[in-house]
Amino acid sequence: MSKKITLASAALALSVVLVASCSQIHEFIFPTPSVPSEWNALLDEVRAFERRIGFKETANFKDVFAERGGYSMCGHVPRLYLPYSYQDPAIRWTNSNNEKDCREAAAGNDMFFANLEAVGEIGTSVTSMMLEGKLDRFLYLVIHEDCHDQFDLPYGVEEALCELITYKAMAAFSIEKYGAKAREDRAVRRYTDAQSRLTRETINVYRQAEQLYALHARKELSSDALMQERARLYRRAERTLDWTRGGLNNVGIASNMTYSRHYPFLESIHDALGGDLARTVEFFSRVDRAKPARTVVLKQLRLKDEKSVEFVRAYEAVVVETAAKLLKESGATATPVRLK
Numbered sequence: 216m217s218k219k220i221t222l223a224s225a226a227l228a229l230s231v232v233l234v235a236s237c238s239q240i241h242e243f244i245f246p247t248p249s250v251p252s253e254w255n256a257l258l259d260e261v262r263a264f265e266r267r268i269g270f271k272e273t274a275n276f277k278d279v280f281a282e283r284g285g286y287s288m289c290g291h292v293p294r295l296y297l298p299y300s301y302q303d304p305a306i307r308w309t310n311s312n313n314e315k316d317c318r319e320a321a322a323g324n325d326m327f328f329a330n331l332e333a334v335g336e337i338g339t340s341v342t343s344m345m346l347e348g349k350l351d352r353f354l355y356l357v358i359h360e361d362c363h364d365q366f367d368l369p370y371g372v373e374e375a376l377c378e379l380i381t382y383k384a385m386a387a388f389s390i391e392k393y394g395a396k397a398r399e400d401r402a403v404r405r406y407t408d409a410q411s412r413l414t415r416e417t418i419n420v421y422r423q424a425e426q427l428y429a430l431h432a433r434k435e436l437s438s439d440a441l442m443q444e445r446a447r448l449y450r451r452a453e454r455t456l457d458w459t460r461g462g463l464n465n466v467g468i469a470s471n472m473t474y475s476r477h478y479p480f481l482e483s484i485h486d487a488l489g490g491d492l493a494r495t496v497e498f499f500s501r502v503d504r505a506k507p508a509r510t511v512v513l514k515q516l517r518l519k520d521e522k523s524v525e526f527v528r529a530y531e532a533v534v535v536e537t538a539a540k541l542l543k544e545s546g547a548t549a550t551p552v553r554l555k
Contacts (some may be wrong), residue, residue: 260392269492289320297428337366375475380496386403484542
């Protein structure tokens with residue numbers, strides 16, 4: 216993925232830093248509203264909006280998580296391996312409940328630990344982390360997790376699709392409920408614009424890391440040199456991707472890439488459909504129904520294991536190709552992207 220930083224990529228990194236700084240200033244002047252005490256009523260309004268764009272009812276957010284906090288996740292991977300996504304079997308996901316235990320389980324490998332406000336496809340509950348957070352994040356979590364229950368696509372496609380649908384839905388819901396230029400609407404749009412930019416910067420950073428690891432695989436870069444170059448790349452990326460200092464590593468960038476890799480292409484499909492959310496939801500429901508069965512893809516590629524990274528990559532590519540084919544048959548066109 217990444218060569219040495221060019222002037223162009225350095226300029227892009229600087230521009231993202233400046234955007235982030237401006238965003239922080241804007242947040243100081245126009246602080247994001249907190250989740251309202253009448254969050255149940257807000258949840259009902261979001262659900263009504265979801266139904267209008269074609270979402271089916273889900274089992275999410277039916278109750279409140281009994282314990283304070285949210286859901287924890289812990290993953291680790293050898294430092295000399297760059298995973299494809301969070302589905303890459305090289306990442307060991309464990310049930311550690313705190314960062315100390317997660318770090319011990321990692322035993323010196325790259326490690327990622329987080330407390331999540333919600334988790335999709337399990338009938339996720341409302342958590343204290345959601346209710347004590349900000350309005351924009353609350354809207355994101357509700358729509359994104361409900362989106363997961365609408366499709367049965369490979370996660371590398373579905374995560375990016377649900378990011379896209381969520382950002383567009385948040386913006387549409389916000390202007391409808393609060394009105395343009397209301398502080399709530401400003402906060403929501405600031406969030407969706409920033410996250411969309413971060414998605415593209417994630418792709419840029421991952422591509423650079425990918426090139427470093429390719430050089431190492433060809434023995435053109437020693438292990439020590441790889442770690443040094445990677446450290447420099449990730450230090451710069453922590454500023455652009457809004458990570459805590461020293462926190463970005465291969466687990467983190469691969470996890471973020473799961474949400475980002477196909478985002479630009481999926482967004483181009485949404486644009487080709489006139490930017491209509493209901494058409495986009497309906498279109499990808501058709502893609503879901505038209506996609507080949509996993510067993511068919513396994514047989515065609517002569518693979519034995521659905522959990523292998525080869526299958527994960529191939530199945531995503533097949534589903535993206537299915538989407539491109541259906542779009543072409545509809546008479547619309549979308550910008551192709553390089554699949555890795």
